[in-house]
Amino acid sequence: MPVVEIRGLRKRFGSNEVLKGIDLDVEPGEVIAIIGKSGSGKSTLLRCINGLETFDEGSLTVDGKPLLHDDRAAMRALRQRVGMIFQSFNLFPHLTVGGNVMLAPELVKKRGQPAGAQQARLLLARVGLAEKFDAWPDQLSGGQQQRVAIARSLAMEPAVMLCDEITSALDPELVGEVLRVVEGLAKDGMTLLMVTHEMNFARKVASRVVFMHAGKIHEMAPPDELFGAPKTPELRQFLSALHN
Amino acid sequence: MTFDFGAVLAQWPLLLRGALVTIGLTAVSALVGGAVGVACAWARSEGPGWLRWIVGTYVELVRNTPFIVQLFFIFFGLPILGVRLSPTFASILAMVVNLGAYATEIVRAGLMATPRGQIEAAESLALNRWHIYTRVVLPPALRKVWPSLTSQIVIVMLGSAVCGQISTEDLSFAANLIQSRNFRAFEAYLIATAIYLGLAIGLRRVLNWAGPRFLFGRL
Amino acid sequence: MVDFTLWDIVRNLLLAARWTVVLSLIAFVGGGLVGAALLVLRLWGGRRSHAFVAGYVQLFQGTPLLMQLFLAYFGIALFGIQTSPWFAAALALTLYTSAFLTEIWRGCVASIPRGQWEAAVSLALDFLEQLRYVILPQATRIAVPPTVGFLVQVIKGTALASVIGFVELTKAGTMITNATFRPFTVYACVALMYFVLCFPISAWARSLERKLHARR
Ligand SMILES: Nc1ncnc2c1ncn2[C@@H]1O[C@H](COP(=O)(O)OP(=O)(O)OP(=O)(O)O)[C@@H](O)[C@H]1O
Numbered sequence: 001m002p003v004v005e006i007r008g009l010r011k012r013f014g015s016n017e018v019l020k021g022i023d024l025d026v027e028p029g030e031v032i033a034i035i036g037k038s039g040s041g042k043s044t045l046l047r048c049i050n051g052l053e054t055f056d057e058g059s060l061t062v063d064g065k066p067l068l069h070d071d072r073a074a075m076r077a078l079r080q081r082v083g084m085i086f087q088s089f090n091l092f093p094h095l096t097v098g099g100n101v102m103l104a105p106e107l108v109k110k111r112g113q114p115a116g117a118q119q120a121r122l123l124l125a126r127v128g129l130a131e132k133f134d135a136w137p138d139q140l141s142g143g144q145q146q147r148v149a150i151a152r153s154l155a156m157e158p159a160v161m162l163c164d165e166i167t168s169a170l171d172p173e174l175v176g177e178v179l180r181v182v183e184g185l186a187k188d189g190m191t192l193l194m195v196t197h198e199m200n201f202a203r204k205v206a207s208r209v210v211f212m213h214a215g216k217i218h219e220m221a222p223p224d225e226l227f228g229a230p231k232t233p234e235l236r237q238f239l240s241a242l243h244n
Numbered sequence: 245m246t247f248d249f250g251a252v253l254a255q256w257p258l259l260l261r262g263a264l265v266t267i268g269l270t271a272v273s274a275l276v277g278g279a280v281g282v283a284c285a286w287a288r289s290e291g292p293g294w295l296r297w298i299v300g301t302y303v304e305l306v307r308n309t310p311f312i313v314q315l316f317f318i319f320f321g322l323p324i325l326g327v328r329l330s331p332t333f334a335s336i337l338a339m340v341v342n343l344g345a346y347a348t349e350i351v352r353a354g355l356m357a358t359p360r361g362q363i364e365a366a367e368s369l370a371l372n373r374w375h376i377y378t379r380v381v382l383p384p385a386l387r388k389v390w391p392s393l394t395s396q397i398v399i400v401m402l403g404s405a406v407c408g409q410i411s412t413e414d415l416s417f418a419a420n421l422i423q424s425r426n427f428r429a430f431e432a433y434l435i436a437t438a439i440y441l442g443l444a445i446g447l448r449r450v451l452n453w454a455g456p457r458f459l460f461g462r463l
Numbered sequence: 464m465v466d467f468t469l470w471d472i473v474r475n476l477l478l479a480a481r482w483t484v485v486l487s488l489i490a491f492v493g494g495g496l497v498g499a500a501l502l503v504l505r506l507w508g509g510r511r512s513h514a515f516v517a518g519y520v521q522l523f524q525g526t527p528l529l530m531q532l533f534l535a536y537f538g539i540a541l542f543g544i545q546t547s548p549w550f551a552a553a554l555a556l557t558l559y560t561s562a563f564l565t566e567i568w569r570g571c572v573a574s575i576p577r578g579q580w581e582a583a584v585s586l587a588l589d590f591l592e593q594l595r596y597v598i599l600p601q602a603t604r605i606a607v608p609p610t611v612g613f614l615v616q617v618i619k620g621t622a623l624a625s626v627i628g629f630v631e632l633t634k635a636g637t638m639i640t641n642a643t644f645r646p647f648t649v650y651a652c653v654a655l656m657y658f659v660l661c662f663p664i665s666a667w668a669r670s671l672e673r674k675l676h677a678r679r
Pocket residue numbers: 013018036037038039040041042043044045
């Protein structure tokens with residue numbers, strides 16, 4: 001059974017239709033890379049999946065449960081299954097690194113002090129930041145902050161992780177350390193949907209690549225096929241623009 | 245509980261006159277107080293040390309005392325020194341003094357935002373200090389702080405309601421007069437309050453409209 | 464005419480200044496509580512409560528405090544309750560303060576980047592948890608300087624309670640003037656006392672503001 005099942009998803013901002021009917025199934029353990037021009041609706045699609053945006057038509061299920069915007073309890077349950085990492089990290093500046101990671105498990109999963117701290121330390125070790133437990137977010141580099149954000153999201157033990165251009169705000173030399181963490185997650189079997197401009201990374205790690213164009217999934221295929229033999233002129237143009 | 249708004253509204257000529265006086269007081273003190281603010285802002289950022297100190301003291305004294313005390317000091321206190329003031333003049337003086345202090349701080353904040361490079365460009369064009377201040381530094385500063393200045397003028401207009409207490413015949417005075425005649429205090433003050441609200445909204449609109457047209461050019 | 468020395472004047476004014484302080488504290492604390500409730504209502508409630516709070520703020524910020532005091536004074540009487548200047552002043556100043564504080568705090572909450580809310584949402588926190596554990600701790604830090612600064616406005620605002628007969632510093636000044644015929648001295652003393660009360664708070668607010676900006 002797919003973890004995420006999207007059928008005929010449509011989303012409008014006023015009169016501007018941004019998603020024009022999206023169909024997508026994501027199987028457990030799959031890594032989906034989403035590429036496409038700016039404004040093609042990539043972020044909006046991800047944000048619909050964890051309910052940051054409401055959609056107008058179609059259906060969306062996670063773990064077989066439909067997304068119901070008006071049902072607070074259902075949304076809370078859904079968001080425990082779906083984690084999200086943002087381009088701008090969005091660490092909570094008033095909490096330490098450890099505090100950032102422990103906050104949600106403590107509030108939502110009612111995890112007590114020793115257990116929460118222990119889990120946080122393990123997760124920070126997993127992203128290579130074991131020694132930063134007591135540091136403040138503004139003492140970290142961008143790459144380190146993004147890795148903390150990943151650990152924070154993992155603390156909720158999500159079934160799916162959404163990553164929206166998570167390396168775009170980073171200096172080039174810091175991109176690698178974040179991508180390595182993501183690659184590790186993929187190897188461990190995490191289901192990932194990631195919007196990315198790192199084509200080499202998509203080629204290496206993704207099980208499928210989705211090319212979005214004008215609010216639709218224009219092409220979708222395993223990376224070798226999609227990058228090696230693009231079928232539509234739009235994708236060809238997009239890819240050739242990248243190389244120049 | 246029965247209300248009789250009719251008894252108050254029947255006195256509309258009084259209310260109208262009062263509202264006009266309030267508008268007049270506000271207009272005069274906005275113009276003069278604004279000018280005081282601009283002058284003091286210049287003195288405080290460009291003037292000699294002693295002048296900065298005087299202006300700084302003036303600003304702090306005014307901002308840390310209530311308007312009603314300033315008004316009473318001017319109206320009741322100054323005559324002892326041989327200065328006789330009519331209620332209207334005392335009111336205007338108090339409002340100018342009050343607005344001037346706040347405007348000084350507001351304009352000064354705007355002045356600090358003018359990029360150094362623009363002043364240097366003006367200097368390299370051989371403009372004199374007066375021209376640099378009035379033509380180069382001031383317009384963008386005013387544009388930047390116009391919303392704050394507008395709010396402050398509205399605050400001064402609303403604050404002027406206490407001027408009725410020294411029998412300046414403004415809107416609050418009209419309300420006092422009406423309620424002393426017909427004992428409909430709540431209704432009289434409610435209607436006066438509504439008129440003040442209308443004046444505040446209208447004044448804000450007028451200032452938002454007028455600023456860009458007459459003071460600092462279109463954006 | 465009684466012979467008042469300068470010390471007599473100052474002593475009587477100081478005694479009255481206690482009530483200025485008490486009334487200010489009541490208005491500030493009461494206004495803070497009402498203002499906080501309004502803030503939650505505005506952030507949490509639907510369109511209607513949003514409009515209600517906006518209208519409330521507009522009403523109190525767009526009309527003279529003096530008129531609000533009169534309306535409270537004569538309005539309470541309409542309910543057949545025996546009015547006292549005390550109660551009317553405390554009520555009017557509390558409502559007035561709440562309108563300003565809720566607006567100040569709303570601005571502080573609005574200045575927290577949207578990403579903070581979104582990150583908290585994504586971690587499955589519910590609205591009150593987002594507010595309490597993520598947004599308010601950050602908003603409080605930036606809210607402290609303007610809130611302290613507004614205390615000065617409250618203290619100055621209490622001077623208007625003199626007009627409805629509440630005996631605080633300004634009213635005492637008027638009474639002493641009537642007894643001594645020395646308005647210049649008396650009002651100068653009154654002004655000075657307000658200054659002594661307000662200036663340190665203003666200076667404190669400014670230094671808090673500076674520290675906040677320095678830490679960024
Ligand atoms: N909150 C919003 N209100 C109105 N329009 C929006 C909003 N968010 C996004 N849009 C519009 O929706 C369209 C798609 O936006 P989206 O952010 O999904 O694009 P994207 O593919 O992620 O682009 P980018 O690569 O620049 O991030 C754009 O035209 C954008 O202007």
